[in-house]
Amino acid sequence: MNKNQRGKLLIFALGGLDEIGKNMYVVQYGNDIVVIDAGLKFPEEDMLGIDIVIPDISYLVENQEKVRGIILTHGHEDHIGGLPYILKQLKVPIYATKLTMGLIEHKLKEAHILNEVKRYIISNQSEITLGSMKATFFNTNHSIPDSVGVCVQTPEGAVVHTGDFKFDMTPVNGHLADMHKMAEIGKKGVLCLLSDSTNAERSGFTGSESTVGEGIQEVFRKAKQRVIVATFASNIHRIQQVVDACHIYGRKLAVVGRSMVNVVNIASELGYLNIPKDLLIEPDDINRLPAHKVAVISTGSQGESMSALNRMANASHRKVEILPGDTVIIAATPIPGNEKMIGRIVNQLFRIGADVVYSTTSHVHVSGHGSQEDLKLMLNLIKPRYFIPIHGEYRMLLAHAQLAESVGVRPENIFICDNGDSLEISNGKARYGPKISTGKVLIDGLGVGDVGNIVLRDRKLLSQDGILVVVVTLSKTNGTILSGPDIISRGFVYVRESEQLLDDATQVVNQTMERCMKEQVSEWASLKTSIRDSLSKFLYERTRRRPMILPIIMEV
Amino acid sequence: MNKNQRGKLLIFALGGLDEIGKNMYVVQYGNDIVVIDAGLKFPEEDMLGIDIVIPDISYLVENQEKVRGIILTHGHEDHIGGLPYILKQLKVPIYATKLTMGLIEHKLKEAHILNEVKRYIISNQSEITLGSMKATFFNTNHSIPDSVGVCVQTPEGAVVHTGDFKFDMTPVNGHLADMHKMAEIGKKGVLCLLSDSTNAERSGFTGSESTVGEGIQEVFRKAKQRVIVATFASNIHRIQQVVDACHIYGRKLAVVGRSMVNVVNIASELGYLNIPKDLLIEPDDINRLPAHKVAVISTGSQGESMSALNRMANASHRKVEILPGDTVIIAATPIPGNEKMIGRIVNQLFRIGADVVYSTTSHVHVSGHGSQEDLKLMLNLIKPRYFIPIHGEYRMLLAHAQLAESVGVRPENIFICDNGDSLEISNGKARYGPKISTGKVLIDGLGVGDVGNIVLRDRKLLSQDGILVVVVTLSKTNGTILSGPDIISRGFVYVRESEQLLDDATQVVNQTMERCMKEQVSEWASLKTSIRDSLSKFLYERTRRRPMILPIIMEV
Structure with a gap:
C-alpha cells in the first residue's frame, strides 16, 4: 500500500459511524497516520456477559511505524476509554489538553502502563508536527471542559474534526468556543470537515449549560431537607454549578461514587473546579449536620445498578441513605436503553418518600451536543469542500448530511461512510478509497477479543x-x-x-x-x-x- | 375469611399496580367476587427466556365458588391476554363488549377452550347481576374501540373502575365518551374510584386520535412511492384512518403481519372497520400495481425482531420488501425498553433509502391514555369519596394521587396500593384490609409457573x-x-x-x-x-x- 498512498490523503473511521461510541478517526497522508480519539462503547443487549467494546485496530498495528500519534479531543469514555487496551498494542505518543490528559493518566496508571506512554499536553495555542502533517486546535463547548476540535493540515489541504461540541453563548466557566479561530480556519479554506452528528435530528440550538444552574438553584431554594444530585461524573461544569448552589444556599457538599470522587479530585487539582474552602464534607459527616445544611453529589444518573444513587435508594449504600423528605435531582436524560432502569430508581425514590426532580418534568439537564442550528453554524464557519458526518447512528449522519446540503455543501461532496470506508482525496478530488479492515473487539474480564x-x-x-x-x-x-x-x-x-x-x-x-x-x-x-x-x-x-x-x- | 367478610367490601389488585401490565382488579362483597380484567405483561429484561407473565390467581382459585365473573374493559393484551391461562384454572363467566369479545374468542379458540367458557356481550345499556352486586358500563375513548368503564354497585356503595381512557372530543368513529352517564353516576354518589394512571405525569389533555389522521394524510399527500404504516394491530381507529387516507389518495391497501390481519378481519366482521369495497389487496398483488397506488399497513411499530416491519426492512419478508423512495410511517411511540430496537429499524430503513416518518419528528401518534387534565375531568365527574390510582408504576400512581388531592379528594381518602393490598370498606369507612396473596406467574413455552x-x-x-x-x-x-x-x-x-x-x-x-x-x-x-x-x-x-x-x- 505504501507506494499508492504517497501523495494521497485517506480519511476513515475505525469506530463511531452508525453507532454511538468507540470513536476513532484516522487521517493518513502517505506514510503518516494521525489518529483522532480512541473510545470505548458499552455492549449491546445481545452481547451477553461482555464488559466493553473497543475498535479493531489491526490496521494501525500493521502500520505501527507510520502512526505519528493519537489526539484525544476530550475526556469522555467514548473518546478515551479504549486507550488502556489500545496503547498496550500500539506504542505511539498521545496528545491531549490538560484535563483530558489528567483523566487519561488516571486510566493508564490503573492499567500499569502510564510510564510506557509518551504524553504531550496541547492547548488551542499548540501546533504539533505529525510527519508530513501539522495539527492545531480550537476550543469547543461540550459537557466536559477542555474539549477541542482539531485542524490537521495535510499536503492536500486542511482536515477539520470538530470533536463533540455545541455553541454555548453563556458557558459556565466563561470560556466561549474559539469561533474566531474557526472562522479563520474556514477563511483559509478547508478541504474536509468531520462533524459531530449526535443531535442532528433536533431542531434549534441546544440550550446553555448555565440554564441548568438556574434549574438546580431553583430546586435548592425550595428543598426542605437534603438535596442529592445525580449526574455524569465527567460533567464538571454541572458539578461546579452544584458547588455554587451549595455555596449560595449554605449547604455542605458530600461527594459519593468512585468515579465522581475521582473526577472531583482530578478536576480540583488541575484547576477546573473551584470549590470554596470547607464546603466539602466526608460522607461520614452527613448525619452530623442538619438535613437542610447538606447536599450530596453522586453517580448513577443512568440508573446503573451498582451506582451510588441506586445503592442509596435501596438502603444498601455504606454511608448514605436517602430519607423521606429528601430531594433527589437526576440531572441527565436516559441514554437509549437505560429508560427502564432509571424509571425503576425514580419509583423507588418516590416510594421512600423522597421528592424526585427528573428531566421529563423540569430543567435540570441540557445536552452537550449541538442541535441543527449549532451544526449549521459550524458548517458555515468552516465552509468545507467535502463533508463527512461522524459520531452518530445512520439516521443522525443522514440528517446531518441534509443539514450540510441545506447550507450549501454540494450533495456530491457529502460522504456518509461506514466504519472502514475510506475517503481518498488526491489533487483536490475525493472518491471512496480502499476499504480498511475494522470491526469490534469485545472485552470480557481479562479477555480482549477471545469472545466471538x-x-x-x-x-x-x-x-x-x-x-x-x-x-x-x-x-x-x-x-x-x-x-x-x-x-x-x-x-x-x-x-x-x-x-x-x-x-x-x-x-x-x-x-x-x-x-x-x-x-x-x-x-x-x-x-x-x-x-x-x-x-x-x-x-x-x-x-x-x-x-x-x-x-x-x-x-x- | 367468609364470616368476617360478610357485609364488608374489599377492593384489591392482583396485578397492575406499580407496573404496566397484567391488570387484574377485584371487588369482593361478602361471598361475591367480581374480577375486572385479566391481562398479561411482557417479561422484564432479567426474566431470561420467559414469554409472558400473568398474575398469580391462587386467591381466586381458592375462592372459585365465589367468583361471579370476569369483566373485560377492552381488548388490549394487558387486559385480556391472561384469559387463555386463567380460564383453564377458573371456570367462571366472562363479560365484554362486542369487539372485546371478538378478540377474546379468537384467543380462546387458539387455546382450545372457547366452548368451555360462558360468554356474555355487554354494552353501555347492560346491567348485570353478580351475586349481591350489579354492574353497569359507560363508554370511554381509548386506542381501541368498544372500551368501557365499569360501575359496580355494591351494598356498601358504588365502585367505579375507569378502564383505560382519555377524553377525545373529536373521536374518529364519532362516539364520544359517555360523559353524561359518568356525570349521573357521580351525582348519585360514588364510594370509590379506580382510575387509569398511565399518563398522570403528563400535563394538559391528551390529543385527539383524529389529529393523527391529519398527520397521516399529510404524509400520503407528499409520498411519491409506496407508503408503509406500522402501528399497533389493536388500534382500529388508526387503521380506519389509514384506510381513509388510502381512499382519499387513491391507493390500495395491503395488510401484513399475523395480528394485523387477524384484527382487521375481526373488526371488519363486527362492523368496527369500514373498508370500501375493492380497497384491500393481497400482499402478493403489491408489485402488480404502480408504487404510488399502494399502501401497506403492518405490525412492528415497537421494533419487534420477528415483526412484519422488521422483516420488510431487512428484505426477509416473504412478500413485501421496502424499496428506496418508499415512505414508512411508524405511528407509535416506543414503549420504554424498545427505544433501541426501534432506532435500529429506523436506521435500517434510512439505509435502504426509504423516507421514515416517526414520532420524534412528526404528528403520527397520540396516546390512548388521558393526561392530567383528562384525569382531573374524570375525578370531577365521578366525585368519589375514596380514590385508588391504578394502572401505572409507583411514580404514576403518586402523581395521580396528587391530582386527586388537587381537585378536592381528601388526602386521607386516597390509597396508593400495591398488588395484594386490600382496601376494606364497611359502614362507609375505609382502611387497609387483609393482605391478599398474589405475585407473578412466568410462562415459558408450555410451562406455566415452572420457571422460578x-x-x-x-x-x-x-x-x-x-x-x-x-x-x-x-x-x-x-x-x-x-x-x-x-x-x-x-x-x-x-x-x-x-x-x-x-x-x-x-x-x-x-x-x-x-x-x-x-x-x-x-x-x-x-x-x-x-x-x-x-x-x-x-x-x-x-x-x-x-x-x-x-x-x-x-x-x-
Whole structure:
C-alpha cells in the first residue's frame, strides 16, 4: 500500500459511524497516520456477559511505524476509554489538553502502563508536527471542559474534526468556543470537515449549560431537607454549578461514587473546579449536620445498578441513605436503553418518600451536543469542500448530511461512510478509497477479543432455555453402557417439580442408545447427534422449549 | 375469611399496580367476587427466556365458588391476554363488549377452550347481576374501540373502575365518551374510584386520535412511492384512518403481519372497520400495481425482531420488501425498553433509502391514555369519596394521587396500593384490609409457573460467562480415576483459541482430585465442591470471569 498512498490523503473511521461510541478517526497522508480519539462503547443487549467494546485496530498495528500519534479531543469514555487496551498494542505518543490528559493518566496508571506512554499536553495555542502533517486546535463547548476540535493540515489541504461540541453563548466557566479561530480556519479554506452528528435530528440550538444552574438553584431554594444530585461524573461544569448552589444556599457538599470522587479530585487539582474552602464534607459527616445544611453529589444518573444513587435508594449504600423528605435531582436524560432502569430508581425514590426532580418534568439537564442550528453554524464557519458526518447512528449522519446540503455543501461532496470506508482525496478530488479492515473487539474480564460469535450465540441459547447435560459411560471393549445415562439440567426447569419430565427424558435417551446400538452406530459423533435430536424433539413437544443439549460419552 | 367478610367490601389488585401490565382488579362483597380484567405483561429484561407473565390467581382459585365473573374493559393484551391461562384454572363467566369479545374468542379458540367458557356481550345499556352486586358500563375513548368503564354497585356503595381512557372530543368513529352517564353516576354518589394512571405525569389533555389522521394524510399527500404504516394491530381507529387516507389518495391497501390481519378481519366482521369495497389487496398483488397506488399497513411499530416491519426492512419478508423512495410511517411511540430496537429499524430503513416518518419528528401518534387534565375531568365527574390510582408504576400512581388531592379528594381518602393490598370498606369507612396473596406467574413455552428464581438465576449466570462441565469416571471399587477429567465448555471462551487455558484447567482438576484422594475425601458432594472451588478460583484469576461450573462424577 505504501507506494499508492504517497501523495494521497485517506480519511476513515475505525469506530463511531452508525453507532454511538468507540470513536476513532484516522487521517493518513502517505506514510503518516494521525489518529483522532480512541473510545470505548458499552455492549449491546445481545452481547451477553461482555464488559466493553473497543475498535479493531489491526490496521494501525500493521502500520505501527507510520502512526505519528493519537489526539484525544476530550475526556469522555467514548473518546478515551479504549486507550488502556489500545496503547498496550500500539506504542505511539498521545496528545491531549490538560484535563483530558489528567483523566487519561488516571486510566493508564490503573492499567500499569502510564510510564510506557509518551504524553504531550496541547492547548488551542499548540501546533504539533505529525510527519508530513501539522495539527492545531480550537476550543469547543461540550459537557466536559477542555474539549477541542482539531485542524490537521495535510499536503492536500486542511482536515477539520470538530470533536463533540455545541455553541454555548453563556458557558459556565466563561470560556466561549474559539469561533474566531474557526472562522479563520474556514477563511483559509478547508478541504474536509468531520462533524459531530449526535443531535442532528433536533431542531434549534441546544440550550446553555448555565440554564441548568438556574434549574438546580431553583430546586435548592425550595428543598426542605437534603438535596442529592445525580449526574455524569465527567460533567464538571454541572458539578461546579452544584458547588455554587451549595455555596449560595449554605449547604455542605458530600461527594459519593468512585468515579465522581475521582473526577472531583482530578478536576480540583488541575484547576477546573473551584470549590470554596470547607464546603466539602466526608460522607461520614452527613448525619452530623442538619438535613437542610447538606447536599450530596453522586453517580448513577443512568440508573446503573451498582451506582451510588441506586445503592442509596435501596438502603444498601455504606454511608448514605436517602430519607423521606429528601430531594433527589437526576440531572441527565436516559441514554437509549437505560429508560427502564432509571424509571425503576425514580419509583423507588418516590416510594421512600423522597421528592424526585427528573428531566421529563423540569430543567435540570441540557445536552452537550449541538442541535441543527449549532451544526449549521459550524458548517458555515468552516465552509468545507467535502463533508463527512461522524459520531452518530445512520439516521443522525443522514440528517446531518441534509443539514450540510441545506447550507450549501454540494450533495456530491457529502460522504456518509461506514466504519472502514475510506475517503481518498488526491489533487483536490475525493472518491471512496480502499476499504480498511475494522470491526469490534469485545472485552470480557481479562479477555480482549477471545469472545466471538460462537460464544455469544451459546450464551444467548443458554440464557433462553438453559442446558441439559447427558452423560453416559460406555465400555471400551464392547460398547455397553456401564453408567448412566444421567441428565443434569441448569436453567431449564425447576428440577424438584419436574422429576417426571426428566425421568421421561432419560427414557428417551435410553431408547435412542438402544436403537443406535442395534443399528451398530459406532461413531460417537453420530451417537451424540442422535441423542441430541431425539431429546430436543421430546423436550420441545413436552415444553415448547429448546434448551442446549450437551451429550457427553465417557469410555472406560 | 367468609364470616368476617360478610357485609364488608374489599377492593384489591392482583396485578397492575406499580407496573404496566397484567391488570387484574377485584371487588369482593361478602361471598361475591367480581374480577375486572385479566391481562398479561411482557417479561422484564432479567426474566431470561420467559414469554409472558400473568398474575398469580391462587386467591381466586381458592375462592372459585365465589367468583361471579370476569369483566373485560377492552381488548388490549394487558387486559385480556391472561384469559387463555386463567380460564383453564377458573371456570367462571366472562363479560365484554362486542369487539372485546371478538378478540377474546379468537384467543380462546387458539387455546382450545372457547366452548368451555360462558360468554356474555355487554354494552353501555347492560346491567348485570353478580351475586349481591350489579354492574353497569359507560363508554370511554381509548386506542381501541368498544372500551368501557365499569360501575359496580355494591351494598356498601358504588365502585367505579375507569378502564383505560382519555377524553377525545373529536373521536374518529364519532362516539364520544359517555360523559353524561359518568356525570349521573357521580351525582348519585360514588364510594370509590379506580382510575387509569398511565399518563398522570403528563400535563394538559391528551390529543385527539383524529389529529393523527391529519398527520397521516399529510404524509400520503407528499409520498411519491409506496407508503408503509406500522402501528399497533389493536388500534382500529388508526387503521380506519389509514384506510381513509388510502381512499382519499387513491391507493390500495395491503395488510401484513399475523395480528394485523387477524384484527382487521375481526373488526371488519363486527362492523368496527369500514373498508370500501375493492380497497384491500393481497400482499402478493403489491408489485402488480404502480408504487404510488399502494399502501401497506403492518405490525412492528415497537421494533419487534420477528415483526412484519422488521422483516420488510431487512428484505426477509416473504412478500413485501421496502424499496428506496418508499415512505414508512411508524405511528407509535416506543414503549420504554424498545427505544433501541426501534432506532435500529429506523436506521435500517434510512439505509435502504426509504423516507421514515416517526414520532420524534412528526404528528403520527397520540396516546390512548388521558393526561392530567383528562384525569382531573374524570375525578370531577365521578366525585368519589375514596380514590385508588391504578394502572401505572409507583411514580404514576403518586402523581395521580396528587391530582386527586388537587381537585378536592381528601388526602386521607386516597390509597396508593400495591398488588395484594386490600382496601376494606364497611359502614362507609375505609382502611387497609387483609393482605391478599398474589405475585407473578412466568410462562415459558408450555410451562406455566415452572420457571422460578433458581432457574432464572441459572439462566442469568449462564448468559454472563457460560458453563464448564467437568466429567470424571471413578472406579466403584477403589475410587481411582478410570476416565477423565474431561472439560467441556459452552459460552465461556472460544475453545480453539483457548486450548492452553483448558489444558491448565484440566491440570487444576487433576491436582484437586489427587489432593482429595490423599485426604481420603470420599463424599462426592465434597469432591464436587472442591473441584468447583479450585476451578472457579483458577479461572477467575486467569480470565476475571465466573462461568458456571458443573462437576459430574460417574461411577463404574
